[in-house]
Amino acid sequence: MGHLPVDLRASLRLFAFYLANGTVDVDLLDGFDYRPALFQFGSSLEQVFAIYSNVLEIDSDGNVLNDGDAQYRAAQWIRSFCDPTYQVEPPFEAWETELHGP
Structure with a gap:
């Protein structure tokens, strides 16, 4: 089995960095320190990553096509939380918030 494409790994890494720094979509989340609420219990953080990864699209070469859209939808969930x-x-669709796992 191969590795995730480099562009996808970079997007995930940067998203985690912005999330931990409190700088995910600063226009939407300006003035909200969401970190205590998200990091206190794992399920809210899990939901943020589920939305981000469910919305994220990559092309056949593994290039990320909509990182900004995926971050914005995750930021919308954070703001509503x-x-x-x-x-x-628009309201979240079921596929956007679905939790996948083993």
Whole structure:
């Protein structure tokens, strides 16, 4: 079995970096320190990575096509998790929030 494409690994690494730094989509999440809420229990962090990876698209060469879109959708979930008044538009579809596993 091969490795994940380099571009995909880079996108995942940078997403994790931005998430840990509190800088995922700073326009949408400005003023929200979501880290305590996400890192206190694993399930919310797990949901963020599920949304990011479910939305992320790659081409046949392994190049990431929509990193910004995937980060934005994850940021929308984070915002709605931390701010109950925030409305996600468009609402999440089931495939975006699905948790995959063994």
